[in-house]
Amino acid sequence: MRLNDIQDIFHKELDDLYDFKEVNRFYYLLLDHNFDIQRIDIILEPDKVISKKEETIIFKALDDLKLQKPIQQILGVAYFYGLKFRVNNETLIPRPETEELVDWIIRDCKDKIKPLKILDIGTGSGCIAITLSKNIPLVEVTAIDISGKALDIAKENALNNHVDINFLQADILKLESLLGEYDIIVSNPPYVRYLEKEQMKSNVVDFEPHAALFVPDQDPLLFYKQIARLSSNHLNQEGNLYFEINQYLAKDTTDMLDEFGFKNTIVKKDLSGNDRMIRTSFA
Known part of the structure; x- marks a missing residue:
């Protein structure tokens, strides 16, 4: 088929589900990722045809898109701060x-x-830990996650991005202490209340891990409180604690x-104008 x-x-x-330009973006990403076909190749060869086997791949992706499965999960990769990360339904x-x-x-x-020394709590795909390790000289990074399957992905991403990370599997809510002291502790923990679930797109709710997204309505800061408690004993006096936060709970x-x-404590807005991140310290 041509x-x-x-297309x-x-x-x-x-087109009833996505913006016209977004559909084109999905289409060209799939061609590039699966067949190494660039947009310019189609311009130069407008009648270019793919095989039946290749059609099967592209139409399977179309079926997934109709279910609003995220394009990153369909491709199996996402890009973050210029780096490439493997992702699946075990990671945000x-x-x-x-x-x-x-x-x-x-x-x-x-x-x-x-x-x-940096600690990333709730590392998921490892994107925070790996990017910091890649971009900050003379750094030792440790990353914690409760999910062994997520850590398998994070370890693969660290290997592919040529960085050495200390990965630990642990439930942060059950830890009484941390190993050592850190100059930076950072976390993007679960922070979406269940009451906000209806505001979210189905591509997030239906396909991303709920354990990494949602917190109880009655105790939405449970991860932040535990991390703050641990940080009070394990963050160096001149160190900084960074959080990504729920915009409604700044x-x-x-x-x-x-x-x-x-x-x-400084609250910083994201590019959309929402309260999205915090930096704080003891000094």
């Missing part, structure tokens, strides 16, 4: 807001000349940090 005919089918099947898909958090940390560390989160003795 690729241009397949027409994509629009016929998907790395998001632009988290890139902003990571960029904040990297900029804060740009003038540091001493070796730094004041609740800063008030909680005050109770644990943190000072100079």
